[in-house]
Each structure stands twice: as C-alpha cells, then as structure tokens.
Amino acid sequence: MQSEVKFAGFGGQGILLSAKILAHAALEAGHEVVWIPSYGPEMRGGTAYCTVVIGDRPIGSPIIKNPRHLIAMNRPSLEKFAATIRPGGVILINQSLVPIGSGRDDVDELAVPVNELAVAAGSLRAANIVALGAFVARSRILDFTLLRRCVEAEFAAKPKVLRINQDALEKGRAAAVG
Amino acid sequence: MGKILMKGNEAIGEAAIRAGCLNYFAYPITPQSEVAEYLSWRMPEVGGVFLQGESEVAVGYMLFGAAGAGERVFTTSSSPGISLMSEAISYIAAAQLPAVFVNIIRGGPGLGGILPSQGDYFQATKGGGHGDYRLLVMAPASVQETAEMVMQAFPLAEKYRNPVMILGDGLIGQMMEPVEFPDHLRTAPSNKDEWASSGMSTRGSSRRNLVKSLFLDPETLNNQNLLLKAKYDRMKREEVRYEGYNLQGDYRVLIVSYGTMSRVCRTAVDNLKAQGLEVGLLRPQTLFPFPERAIREAAGKSTCRAVISIEMSMGQMVEDVERSVRGIRSVHWYGKCGGDVPTPEEIMEVVRDLDDGGCQTPGCICDKE
Numbered sequence: 121m122q123s124e125v126k127f128a129g130f131g132g133q134g135i136l137l138s139a140k141i142l143a144h145a146a147l148e149a150g151h152e153v154v155w156i157p158s159y160g161p162e163m164r165g166g167t168a169y170c171t172v173v174i175g176d177r178p179i180g181s182p183i184i185k186n187p188r189h190l191i192a193m194n195r196p197s198l199e200k201f202a203a204t205i206r207p208g209g210v211i212l213i214n215q216s217l218v219p220i221g222s223g224r225d226d227v228d229e230l231a232v233p234v235n236e237l238a239v240a241a242g243s244l245r246a247a248n249i250v251a252l253g254a255f256v257a258r259s260r261i262l263d264f265t266l267l268r269r270c271v272e273a274e275f276a277a278k279p280k281v282l283r284i285n286q287d288a289l290e291k292g293r294a295a296a297v298g
Numbered sequence: 299m300g301k302i303l304m305k306g307n308e309a310i311g312e313a314a315i316r317a318g319c320l321n322y323f324a325y326p327i328t329p330q331s332e333v334a335e336y337l338s339w340r341m342p343e344v345g346g347v348f349l350q351g352e353s354e355v356a357v358g359y360m361l362f363g364a365a366g367a368g369e370r371v372f373t374t375s376s377s378p379g380i381s382l383m384s385e386a387i388s389y390i391a392a393a394q395l396p397a398v399f400v401n402i403i404r405g406g407p408g409l410g411g412i413l414p415s416q417g418d419y420f421q422a423t424k425g426g427g428h429g430d431y432r433l434l435v436m437a438p439a440s441v442q443e444t445a446e447m448v449m450q451a452f453p454l455a456e457k458y459r460n461p462v463m464i465l466g467d468g469l470i471g472q473m474m475e476p477v478e479f480p481d482h483l484r485t486a487p488s489n490k491d492e493w494a495s496s497g498m499s500t501r502g503s504s505r506r507n508l509v510k511s512l513f514l515d516p517e518t519l520n521n522q523n524l525l526l527k528a529k530y531d532r533m534k535r536e537e538v539r540y541e542g543y544n545l546q547g548d549y550r551v552l553i554v555s556y557g558t559m560s561r562v563c564r565t566a567v568d569n570l571k572a573q574g575l576e577v578g579l580l581r582p583q584t585l586f587p588f589p590e591r592a593i594r595e596a597a598g599k600s601t602c603r604a605v606i607s608i609e610m611s612m613g614q615m616v617e618d619v620e621r622s623v624r625g626i627r628s629v630h631w632y633g634k635c636g637g638d639v640p641t642p643e644e645i646m647e648v649v650r651d652l653d654d655g656g657c658q659t660p661g662c663i664c665d666k667e
Contacts (some may be wrong), residue, residue: 140303140474147303147476153301155474157331159412180565183639184472184637 121263122175124184128201131168134248139170145262145270146174154179169207189259191251210259212251230258237291246288253292301476306441307332309477310400311340313448314372316479318348321371323360328412329468330402333374354379358386365395366509368494372398372454377406377418383489387461388427392511396455400464402471405637412635414468419614422465423586430523432530433463435585437556441475458529459493469558517593539583540592549578551649554593554619555608556582563608566645593622606630606650616663630657630664
C-alpha cells in the first residue's frame with residue numbers, strides 16, 4: 121500500500137516544511153518515505169510543490185503523476201492538480217484563499233479557512249501546520265499523536281513558535297473532524 | 299544511530315566526513331549547492347576544511363594539490379562545473395592520486411537546465427578530460443545508497459590511486475529519504491607513503507615521491523599508460539557492481555537502467571507484472587566498470603526478446619548496453635533529457651510495444667527499416 125500527498129501553494133507558505141514534518145512522522149511510524157520537492161528557478165511568492173510518498177515497501181518511482189491526496193494552499197494549485205488526484209483521496213482546500221471547489225465528486229473534499237485559523241492561533245505563518253493537522257486528522261494517513269510529536273520536535277528550539285504551531289495543529293484537527 | 303531524514307545532498311556531505319574526508323573544496327551550482335551549505339558549518343565542527351574556490355577550475359586543482367600532499371579530499375558539482383574540473387581530473391588520474399568527485403547531473407548541454415538528467419554518462423565513463431584515463435563511476439539510486447557509495451569511494455580511490463566519481467541526477471540530490479550512517483572509523487590513507495609528496499622528514503620515510511604527469515620520452519609515456527590500463531583492467535575484474543530485479547522469472551523484455559530512472563523502471567516492472575507481462579530489470583551500480591557480462595547473460599535468457607536502455611539522456615548508456623549484448627538480442631533506447639523524468643506509465647507503454655514486437659520510439663538505435 122502506497123500513499124502520496126501533494127502539498128502545493130506559493131513560496132513562503134511553508135509547503136516544504138509541512139511536507140517534511142509529515143515525512144518525519146512517516147519515518148517515525150516505521151514506513152518507507154520519500155520527500156520530493158519540485159525544485160526549480162523559484163522566487164518568493166512563486167509556486168512551491170512538494171510530494172511525500174509513504175509506503176510499506178521500498179518506494180520505486182519518486183515521480184508521481186496521480187497522487188492520492190492534495191493539500192491546495194492557493195487557487196492555482198487546486199486548478200492545476202485537482203484533476204490528477206486518484207478517486208477516494210482527500211483534497212484539502214485553503215478556503216481563505218480559494219473561493220472554488222475541486223469539481224470532483226469522487227474524492228473527500230475538505231475546505232478549511234486555514235489562514236484565519238492560523239491567525240487565531242497566533243500567526244499567519246502557521247497556516248501550513250493548520251492544513252497539516254486538518255489533513256492528517258481527515259485522511260488518518262498517520263497517527264495524530266505521532267504527528268503532534270514531530271511538530272513539537274520541529275519547533276522545539278523556539279518555545280513561542282512551538283506554542284503557536286501546537287495550537288495551529290489542534291485548530292486544523294478540530295476543523296477537519298468537526 | 300538510527301535512521302534520519304536527509305536530503306541526498308546533505309547525506310553526501312555527512313558520508314564524506316564519516317569516511318574520514320576532512321577537506322572539501324567546491325563552488326556552488328544547482329542542484330547540489332546544499333552539499334556546500336551543509337559542509338560550510340559541518341566541516342568546521344569536525345575540524346575539517348571547507349573552502350569555496352573562485353571557480354570550478356580552481357577547485358579541481360585544489361584537489362590535485364591536496365591529494366598530492368596526501369590528504370583525503372573531495373568535491374561536488376553539477377554538469378557545467380564538472381566540465382570545468384575535467385582538465386584537473388585528467389591530471390589527477392595521470393599523477394595517480396586519489397580524489398572523489400560527485401556530479402549531481404543537471405540538464406545539458408551548455409547551461410541546459412537545473413532539473414534531473416543523466417546526460418553526463420559519456421563525460422563520466424568515456425573521458426571528459428583528455429588522454430587515456432578512466433574514472434571509477436558509481437551511480438546510486440537512493441539517498442541511502444548515495445551515502446554508502448560516497449563512503450566506499452574514498453578507499454576505492456586510494457586502492458587504485460585514481461579519481462572516483464559518484465554520478466547522481468538532480469533528484470538524488472534534492473529528495474529526502476531515511477538514511478542511516480554506520481559509525482565509520484576515520485582512518486588515514488593506508489598507502490599514502492607510496493604517493494604523497496608530503497616531505498620525507500615529516501613522514502619519516504626515505505622514499506622520494508614525485509607528483510607529475512609530463513613524460514616526454516615516448517617509451518616512458520607508453521609504459522605509464524600501460525600502468526594506468528592495468529589499473530582499469532583490474533577495476534573491470536574486481537569492481538563491477540549491479541543489481542537485478544525480477545531476473546529470476548521468464549521475462550520477455552530486459553530493461554537496463556540506473557539511478558533515479560531505474561526506480562521508475564522498477565515501478566513499471568511491478569505494474570507490468572500485475573498485468574501479466576514479465577519484465578527483468580538490471581541496474582548498473584558501477585557505470586565504469588560496466589556490468590557487461592551480467593547484461594549479456596541476462597539478455598541471453600531464452601524467453602527474452604528484446605533489451606532496452608532507459609535513461610534520462612538521448613541515448614548514451616545504450617551504446618554500452620549494445621556493446622555488452624553483442625548482437626544476440628535487439629537493443630533499444632528510450633529517454634528524455636529536458637528535466638521531465640519519464641513516468642512508469644510511459645515506460646510501461648514502451649515496453650508493451652517492444653513485447654508486441656515493434657519498437658515505436660522515434661530515433662531509437664534499432665534498425666526499423
């Protein structure tokens with residue numbers, strides 16, 4: 121069984137970091153995992169995509185045409201990737217910036233006001249962690265307690281930032297499970 | 299220590315340190331600049347040296363000089379940077395000094411692009427620099443294997459007193475995977491007294507070592523080249539490495555592929571198997587020496603109808619595959635080199651066409667007339 125999660129948004133939204141935290145959690149859970157950025161001549165405000173592949177056996181192709189899940193942090197990302205997601209996957213949409221839906225009826229679509237929740241948690245910069253919390257809670261791709269531990273490990277050196285991100289993670293989870 | 303999540307580029311830096319290399323000279327270039335970023339703080343931490351050269355030409359000669367003085371030394375770069383170092387690589391090979399070069403290939407020719415490619419196969423395995431020299435070339439397919447090959451490269455370079463190259467593509471450098479480092483002992487080069495020009499009195503030796511590559515007398519130069527050739531012949535006997543996948547079954551097509559591309563092929567092999575088509579995959583782990591015999595034997599399997607080299611280039615390794623197969627099976631090529639890595643679906647289609655008896659790849663080396 122292999123699952124792939126595409127994180128997509130614009131540069132500065134913390135796409136690579138939230139993907140890395142998920143990859144770390146997958147490693148801690150004993151899975152095989154690959155984190156693949158779409159590196160290119162990017163600049164702040166440009167596009168940023170990253171795929172995390174999680175599997176039970178060594179991962180073959182790191183190039184994924186049809187991921188299982190999508191976290192779309194802005195509108196161009198949703199428009200570009202919504203059609204590529206395999207049926208049955210989760211499409212998480214950042215409702216704060218994306219006024220449209222995926223147009224798919226064969227996926228589990230979840231719209232979350234990610235930016236507003238991040239601001240409520242203490243910083244807009246935690247929007248990626250809100251989205252990560254919402255996604256993992258909804259998809260159950262990994263154990264949430266383990267994810268929480270990996271978020272804490274990531275921000276352990278900065279207590280103030282840690283508190284904001286812990287709160288952001290819980291707000292995301294609450295938004296996903298209702 | 300347990301597994302940690304690391305980018306290929308960072309793992310290269312850490313692996314070199316674990317292998318006891320405390321000298322890293324480099325010039326940044328995408329897609330491998332993270333090696334320099336990592337070692338810029340990590341080298342000072344372990345008492346090593348990170349020095350950014352003024353150009354890749356300078357870096358190549360920094361390696362030459364440090365290796366000549368008996369230091370374990372390495373650099374990393376990407377395609378255009380390796381071109382600039384190639385003159386020094388030829389000199390290092392001629393002077394029979396150990397050094398490790400890592401090329402995280404980007405698209406070419408010229409400045410090309412910064413996305414993954416395997417377009418430097420010829421440069422790595424057939425020359426790059428001038429003269430009759432060879433590099434021992436290793437091609438990893440995962441972050442773990444990259445780290446292991448970097449650690450193996452240093453003793454190999456010293457065993458042969460010859461440069462070793464790790465050939466990866468941009469994806470190998472950029473992706474993160476779990477990696478585990480063995481607790482390697484840092485050992486000094488065991489044989490450096492045979493070649494290092496480090497001062498007879500300080501190393502307590504009565505032997506004089508001279509680092510040079512100029513031999514004007516024709517017989518002397520010929521003998522020098524025979525000496526080098528004997529080393530390359532020994533590499534062919536002792537260092538060939540490859541990995542087989544699904545080679546036990548009655549495969550109808552044999553794929554030869556290396557690096558990132560081989561992982562995509564592995565997925566294609568799994569998917570085709572699920573659909574009832576048996577395909578074998580042979581992944582060269584050393585590109586020089588090339589697993590000629592293994593490929594010929596795998597191609598010779600009675601059920602095998604065709605052999606295909608799948609690479610992110612316009613058909614470079616396929617020449618070695620064709621040479622290895624020696625005409626006993628038809629040999630084909632499929633590839634791309636703009637930075638888009640061929641997908642498993644694309645490869646499945648190409649292989650199905652081959653099994654149906656018809657190569658559909660425009661520009662394939664096979665004679666379709």
